[in-house]
Amino acid sequence: MTRTRKPGVSRRATLAMMGAGAVTFATPWVARAQAKTIKVGMPTILSGRVAQLGTSSRNAVVLEVEKVNAAGGLAGRQIEMVIRDSKGQPQEAARVARELVNTDGCEILIDAEASSGAFAVHEVARDLGVLCIHTNSETSSLTADPKQHIPNAFRTARQGVHDSIVGGSYAAAIAKAKGLKKWATCSPDYAYGRDTTGEYVTYLKRFAPDVEIISESWPKLFQPDYTEVVTKILQAKPQALYSCLWGGDLTSYIDQANIYALFSQMEVFAVNMADYTALTVVKNLPKGIHSGNRYIKTYPATTENAAWGDAYKAKYNEYPTNWSWENATAIMLLAEASKKANSADGKKIAEALRGLKIKSPFGADGTVTMRAEDQTLVGYAIGWGTTIPQEPYVPQVQAGDWKTIFELEAEWKKSKGYA
Amino acid sequence: MTELPADQGAQALDVPQPHVKTRRNRDVLIALAAFVVLALLPMVFSSKFLLDFVIRCAAYGLFATSLNLLIGYTGLTSFGHGMFFGLGAYGFGLMMQKTGVSVPVAFVATLAITFVTALVIGAICVRLKEIYFAFVTLAFQMLIHSTILSWVSLTGGDQGLRGGIPRPPFWGIDLSNHLHLYVTSCALLVIGLFLMHQIAQSPFGYTLRMIRDNATRASFIGIDVWRAKLTIFVLAALFASTGGVIMALFVSGAYPEFAYWTISGEGIFINMLGGVTTFLGPMVGTVLLLILNDTVTRLTEYHGLVLGIVILFFAIGLRKGLMDFVIEWYAQRRDRRGK
Numbered sequence: 001m002t003r004t005r006k007p008g009v010s011r012r013a014t015l016a017m018m019g020a021g022a023v024t025f026a027t028p029w030v031a032r033a034q035a036k037t038i039k040v041g042m043p044t045i046l047s048g049r050v051a052q053l054g055t056s057s058r059n060a061v062v063l064e065v066e067k068v069n070a071a072g073g074l075a076g077r078q079i080e081m082v083i084r085d086s087k088g089q090p091q092e093a094a095r096v097a098r099e100l101v102n103t104d105g106c107e108i109l110i111d112a113e114a115s116s117g118a119f120a121v122h123e124v125a126r127d128l129g130v131l132c133i134h135t136n137s138e139t140s141s142l143t144a145d146p147k148q149h150i151p152n153a154f155r156t157a158r159q160g161v162h163d164s165i166v167g168g169s170y171a172a173a174i175a176k177a178k179g180l181k182k183w184a185t186c187s188p189d190y191a192y193g194r195d196t197t198g199e200y201v202t203y204l205k206r207f208a209p210d211v212e213i214i215s216e217s218w219p220k221l222f223q224p225d226y227t228e229v230v231t232k233i234l235q236a237k238p239q240a241l242y243s244c245l246w247g248g249d250l251t252s253y254i255d256q257a258n259i260y261a262l263f264s265q266m267e268v269f270a271v272n273m274a275d276y277t278a279l280t281v282v283k284n285l286p287k288g289i290h291s292g293n294r295y296i297k298t299y300p301a302t303t304e305n306a307a308w309g310d311a312y313k314a315k316y317n318e319y320p321t322n323w324s325w326e327n328a329t330a331i332m333l334l335a336e337a338s339k340k341a342n343s344a345d346g347k348k349i350a351e352a353l354r355g356l357k358i359k360s361p362f363g364a365d366g367t368v369t370m371r372a373e374d375q376t377l378v379g380y381a382i383g384w385g386t387t388i389p390q391e392p393y394v395p396q397v398q399a400g401d402w403k404t405i406f407e408l409e410a411e412w413k414k415s416k417g418y419a
Numbered sequence: 420m421t422e423l424p425a426d427q428g429a430q431a432l433d434v435p436q437p438h439v440k441t442r443r444n445r446d447v448l449i450a451l452a453a454f455v456v457l458a459l460l461p462m463v464f465s466s467k468f469l470l471d472f473v474i475r476c477a478a479y480g481l482f483a484t485s486l487n488l489l490i491g492y493t494g495l496t497s498f499g500h501g502m503f504f505g506l507g508a509y510g511f512g513l514m515m516q517k518t519g520v521s522v523p524v525a526f527v528a529t530l531a532i533t534f535v536t537a538l539v540i541g542a543i544c545v546r547l548k549e550i551y552f553a554f555v556t557l558a559f560q561m562l563i564h565s566t567i568l569s570w571v572s573l574t575g576g577d578q579g580l581r582g583g584i585p586r587p588p589f590w591g592i593d594l595s596n597h598l599h600l601y602v603t604s605c606a607l608l609v610i611g612l613f614l615m616h617q618i619a620q621s622p623f624g625y626t627l628r629m630i631r632d633n634a635t636r637a638s639f640i641g642i643d644v645w646r647a648k649l650t651i652f653v654l655a656a657l658f659a660s661t662g663g664v665i666m667a668l669f670v671s672g673a674y675p676e677f678a679y680w681t682i683s684g685e686g687i688f689i690n691m692l693g694g695v696t697t698f699l700g701p702m703v704g705t706v707l708l709l710i711l712n713d714t715v716t717r718l719t720e721y722h723g724l725v726l727g728i729v730i731l732f733f734a735i736g737l738r739k740g741l742m743d744f745v746i747e748w749y750a751q752r753r754d755r756r757g758k
Contacts, residue, residue: 046720085720089681090579090674091666095471096716102467116579116674123583123671127595139578147582190568191576 038077038344040065040334041100043093043121044112044136046085049222052247052277053136053323057112058083059316060324064331074335074344082106086113090120097124107346110330112136112323115192125153131346133330136323138163139192143376144418152350155376156330158322160196162382163271165408166400167292168203170384171269174290175208175240180267182214184238186229186253188245189218196244196271203408204242214238222249226256238266246272251281258284274299274385276319279393289387291394294322295362299397300381304361325362329377332358333370364402378402443617450613457605461598470601471669472713476705477608478665482682483689483701484615485658490687491695492619493651494631495545498683499556502540502563503656505678506533507663509567512580512673521589529664530657537656538649545648548634557680564678579674584667594668604665611658616698618654627651691733694740703742 042061044054065079073079082104086093093113100106101124109132111121118137125132134142134155142148143155174180185201187193205211215236217229230253233241241262245253250272257263263286272278275294279285293299297309297319308328312320320328337352338344355372362368362380369379382405385397413419461470482504489495510529514520520528540559547555567574575581586594594600618624626647629637638644667673676682685708693704711729715722737744 047723051720085716085722087716087722089676090672091670091676092716094670094672095475095713098471099468099713102471116577116676119579119581120670120672120674122581126583127597127671141581145582191571191578194571194576 036077037080038074038108039080039082039100039104039106040108040110041097041104041106042081042083042110042112043086043096043100043117044083045088045114045117046083048088050088050114050247052321053114054085054112056277056321057136057323057327059312060320060328061110061112061331063312063315064328064335068331068335071335074338074349075342077344086117088114088117090116093117094120094124097121098128101128101130107131107344108334108349109133110135110327112327115139115190118142122148122150122153126150131350133334135327135330139195141416141418143374144413144416146418149374151375152346153375154333154350154353154370156333156370157326157377158380158382159376160192161199161409161412162378162400162405163292164196164199164203165405165412166382167200167269167271167384169207169404170398170400171200171204171240171242171290172207172211174267175204175211178239178267180240181210181212182236182238182240183211184215184217184233184236184241184266185213186217186219186233186241186243186245188221188249190221193218193221193244197242199412200242200244200271219245219249219253224252226253229253230257230260230262234260234262234265240267240269242269242271244271246275247277248281250278254278254282254286254289255284258286263289272322273387274394274397275322277321279387280319285387285389285393287386287388290384291387292384293381293394293397295320295325296392296394296397298392299383299385299394300362300364300366301397302361302366304366305381308361329360329362329368329380332360333368364399378406442620446613446616450609454605454609457609458602461601467597470597472709474601474604474665474669475709476702477604478662478669479685479689479709480608480662480702480705481611481665482659482662483686483693483705484612484698485655485662486686487690487695487698487701488615488619488627488651488655488658490690491700492624492631493627493648495648495652496549496553496687497544497556497652497655498553498680498687499558499560500655500659500686501680501682501684502556502560502678503533503537503659504663504666504682504686505563505567505673505675506536506656507660508667508673508677509574509580509663510660511664512584512667513573515584515586516580516582519585522586522592522594523589526664530660533656533660534653537653541649541652541656545645545652557683560678560680560683564675564680567675567678574673574675577675580667580672583671584673586668600668604668607661607665611661612702615658618651619698623647623650688730690740691730692740694743694746696740697742697746700740700742704740707741 044057046054065081069078082100084096086096097109109130111118111132111134113121114136118134129152132153136157138158138160140159140161185197187197201213215233215238217232219226219229269290271292272294273289273291274296297306309320336358337349337356341348341352353370357367357369359366360368364379364381367379368377371378379402382400383397385394387394486500489497507529510532511525514525514528544552544555568577592599592603626642630644630647634644689704689708690701692707694700715725
């Protein structure tokens, strides 16, 4: 007797497929149990207008991880980075972060998200208890606000309030010396722009009380045309201008303001100028723009820093960004903390990270410290200088004083009700 | 959008009256079965990824299906439906953070806020037709989005609601436990879909289809078109808002992106993928989009390109959503067999 096969999917095949499906879902758990490598997950922005944030963060992380792996990894376990795009959407950042931990078996998160995405990942870290290092969010409240505090989250980025204190005191000194009393501001219209400008003005007025703000402009983020902003500032005739525009916005602004010869009519303070993303893109970089250092390989003026910048350039054919050093620092700290704890366990690394001081090319005195009380980076190089149109772009950088920063930061925390 | 010829509605217009009760009982049974299956999934698969996936399906599924009540059933292509998703997330998040009420109270209050907002916005919007309706809804969406951005003291501006959403346990349910959150999301999804299906199958649902096919004829036989449109606009907003609540619980926060036009765009995209002529089309679309999104972003950062090609395939190749295609193919096959 012959059996005829009915067309379609047989019961056996269906069962096999269901089994395969179950295995697919269950695999990550098996994989995790047997892992010799340690997976580090990294949600970041790799597409859209600020894709450069993600790519330059990723580059720096890959560069550092190669070194750590060559030196034996984290307590003998090789690091495997799992880097994924969040498209700059907080809900995607949260989803990707959860997926990295729950499905891919990542034991540590490097959160290279900007603004709201970082807060979304912070909640994932709170929920899952996984060790998480924020590398790109400079919003002070992320670590300063005790309500945000969780023992497993750290930050290796600059902080808005540090920048404002140093920027304000630097500008005040020049304002006094040159008699700059009438000031204008021009910053992007979102939380970073508003907060940073507000804090900067607060400290500027604190150090130079007779300064007066006579004009404020708030162009939209990613605005293509700045003509009205430029003419508004020129009509107000200020003696000095502050701006925290960044990246493409800053370069478009400078290119357009150059047409009106704005830079010859006032002193300009642009905190985000001294970053290669802006310095190398501007068509005619005006001489004498005051800027905070973001990342330049000539400040700190050490061989370590220059070597790091050159190694990055050699590998990726472009200079690192502000985000690059912040992410590189995260890996350096992880490696040191793991060595100190002699473990790759997240909890033990977190314990070792608190108060950890490491040698760093990006330190003001050759070291950076993960401050124990609020788990954020301090002691990094921070200073201001003026631009010249060619390399090294900002030849002289005047260092900010960390003692003053600590004093005023403590005061600021009190005023915000954080301390 | 997919054109809907008058003779090819969401369901053929067989007069359904005599079997209302049996059909409702059947729906209840299906809903219960679906809930039991979903609730038992974690026992079979221990994957947390699956739980996350289903929770997100619940959020987007409720949102997209409610949008289909407007697009597919009433012919109102709203470009601003995402505002209610955002409103749900922010309303619930703020209520939990600022007032300290229990979860069910915050949920009901969020629905109440959505109800009032949708009533006001709807009253203005549904007077308009087609492209004008689409653009006025989009304008209101941008208004709400801008309000969220600029009202920093309340909403946290572009940083969103920070510090997590507190979720005190209620009725033995602890939403900070992921499994409880999963089961609650499934329950909200199933109840939401069940209610929306009842709306779609009710005489009111058939009135909507009539308005879609010929609003003038509907008003000539005595239907208050404006009132019917407004009612469905508000009802759809409530379900979208519920989706927002689930999303807020999932990410433990609320972000301006939830009220941005891209969320509305995703809703329309989901409806195009799944199809607007069947009730479950948007749900299928949601699952498809999320699977696509999750797998493609794993593999490449050029996901925009991949998703673009997929939508081109659906828009130009199939010229309809997946469920529409499947239903048509099935009908053709049945007809051929019949011969």
